[in-house]
Amino acid sequence: MERYVAQIQDHNLRTVWENEERGFTRWLAENIDLLGSELGIELEDARTEEAVGDFSSDIVAREMNTGETVVIENQYGNTDHDHLGKLLTYSSGKNAGFTIWLAENFRPEHRSVLEWLNESGPKDVKFFAIKPRVLSIEGSDERGFEFEIVVEPNDWEREIVDDSLTETEHSYREFFAEMVDTYSARRPTWNKLKPGPRNYLTFSAGTSGVSFGWVFHQTPGFSVELYIQTSDPDRNLAIFEALKEESDKIESNLDAELIWQRLPEKAACRIKWAKPIERRITELSMDQRAQLIEWGAETMDEFQEDLEPRIRSLDVS
Structure with missing residues (x-):
């Protein structure tokens, strides 16, 4: 008899957090330790809608062991040039040591930009592309959550030569x-x-x-x-x-x-x-x-x- 194996299914973030700003961003700020755990760092003091000039970053936090500023930009759906520009503007405005872009799908050209920045950009800034995933087992209503790292710095700690x-x-x-x-x-x-x-x-x-x-x-x-x-x-x-x-x-x-x-x-x-x-x-x-x-x-x-x-x-x- 052929054995049936249940499949893992992906779901849009909106199925859990209908609104990105009021739902997902606030949840992430309150559970910032989950993101830190995935990256192997200690994040604290996460603040939402932090002012950067006339604009506001989704989340600004602090890395405990280095004291470096962490800028996080969230995006539902596919990445776009608008959010890339915001990410770089906020990172520069906050003099961030960690720049993190969370999106459901990364266009190849945007992945390439972050990889290039890690390779040839400012040596004291680390760029990450992370895909937040809502998961379930086929046939179940229970939802799970994980972070999938799409881009990270070369050898992670590139600043430590x-x-x-x-x-x-x-x-x-x-x-x-x-x-x-x-x-x-x-x-x-x-x-x-x-x-x-x-x-x-x-x-x-x-x-x-x-x-x-x-x-x-x-x-x-x-x-x-x-x-x-x-x-x-x-x-x-x-x-x-x-x-x-x-x-x-x-x-x-x-x-x-x-x-x-x-x-x-x-x-x-x-x-x-x-x-x-x-x-x-x-x-x-x-x-x-x-x-x-x-x-x-x-x-x-x-x-x-x-x-x-x-x-x-x-x-x-």
């Missing part, structure tokens, strides 16, 4: 690449990030402006941290103080003495689980680096497990 990196920058990128793999093994659903040549790697704590991170310090030292830096200094302090009121319980659960820091010069606050190290990252042996990665992954797992639910339950509005 190996020959231009210092020994320290190389070491940071290699260290955090191993940390990402190790932590992903502990938390398979965690957003697997693309590390850069920096002394830190951060990811969202579930609230905009609040992040977990692994950080190398100058002392030398290494730490697992919660960093609180929303756009409102008073809210930063309120989150910090609310958590500090539970410091005895938190430190007892973690069996650790944490460092609680107000950082008025940065209008931010930090909670740090520190680990002194004897050498800078370029001087660590393979065994020392492996032990530090294992400590960082295990400690972050415990740290996130305890603090993330507390942060989500805070009412400091």
Whole structure:
């Protein structure tokens, strides 16, 4: 007997979000972490209809680990020259580090433009073409959603040229690449990030402006941290103080003495689980680096497990 295999069916975005601006764009801004997860970056502070001169971009966000501006232009149906012009205008006006065009179908000439920009355009801007897809299994009314990457920068991190990196920058990128793999093994659903040549790697704590991170310090030292830096200094302090009121319980659960820091010069606050190290990252042996990665992954797992639910339950509005 011939076996029947149900087919995956594509649906127009309008079948879920009738209006692009009031429906899909607002949904994407509220779920910007889904797009970040697909790209391996941490997106936050997504704002819709952000002014750019006399016009407004669909979404402007921020990439947490680089601080770069992210410009997103959405389009139902086939791409056109009008939206391409808007995309480039908004990207230039916002000095974007990430420029993302979402459309249901990309014309070959528009794909070619983005590929050319990634190849020959400004070296500090990354261009993406992404197809948002609404899916269902044949015969079912249930809908699923995914992002299909159509165009991305060559080797993704085109701005990071190996020959231009210092020994320290190389070491940071290699260290955090191993940390990402190790932590992903502990938390398979965690957003697997693309590390850069920096002394830190951060990811969202579930609230905009609040992040977990692994950080190398100058002392030398290494730490697992919660960093609180929303756009409102008073809210930063309120989150910090609310958590500090539970410091005895938190430190007892973690069996650790944490460092609680107000950082008025940065209008931010930090909670740090520190680990002194004897050498800078370029001087660590393979065994020392492996032990530090294992400590960082295990400690972050415990740290996130305890603090993330507390942060989500805070009412400091």
